[in-house]
Amino acid sequence: MAINKWKLFEEARERWPQRFQIIPTDGSPCFEADPELVAVYRSIEDSCTPSGAWSPSDEWAKLANWSFNQALWQIAEQVSEERFVLREEISFDAFDHWMRFNLSDEMWMAERQEYDASPSRFQ
Numbered sequence: 001m002a003i004n005k006w007k008l009f010e011e012a013r014e015r016w017p018q019r020f021q022i023i024p025t026d027g028s029p030c031f032e033a034d035p036e037l038v039a040v041y042r043s044i045e046d047s048c049t050p051s052g053a054w055s056p057s058d059e060w061a062k063l064a065n066w067s068f069n070q071a072l073w074q075i076a077e078q079v080s081e082e083r084f085v086l087r088e089e090i091s092f093d094a095f096d097h098w099m100r101f102n103l104s105d106e107m108w109m110a111e112r113q114e115y116d117a118s119p120s121r122f123q
Contacts, residue, residue, distance in 0.1 A: 003060065003118035009095045012064040015044045016072070016087045022079045031076050041069045059111075067098035092120065 021034040044065050050058050071094040075085055103112035 003115055005096065005099070005115070005118055005120045006092065008060060008064040008099075009068075009092050011061065012068040012095070013087055013090060015047070015065065016040065016068065018088075019084045019086045020072070020076070021082070022076045022085050023082045024079055031079060033076060037069070037073065037076065041065070063099065063102055063111075064095075067095055067102055070098040070101075071095050096120070 017035055017040060020037065023032045023034075025032055045062065048058070048061050048065060068090060071090045072085070072087070074094065075089055079085065099115060100112070102108070103115055
């Protein structure tokens, strides 16, 4: 299966609400979000779970959803005052960083090679 990194990014981004209200806290995590990020992520995962056998494209979608979630959390953790974080603030580069991070374990070597060999929209 040929991977289209940009398409993975766009499809993952479209699954998320357009904005989140982020309120910094002293707790762990260091913010509150409305809607709540974990609940949104779980809902996205549930909506992307196939009714039958998993295909390679389902696995890539699952990884893309998780990577987008991580990029969004990274921004939310850096918020110093209450504000809205827009899903468009997640750049392709941030998403790509988390995709590569998640594929860095040896068990993902074949997928990492496939991902690395695939062009992004910029190539």
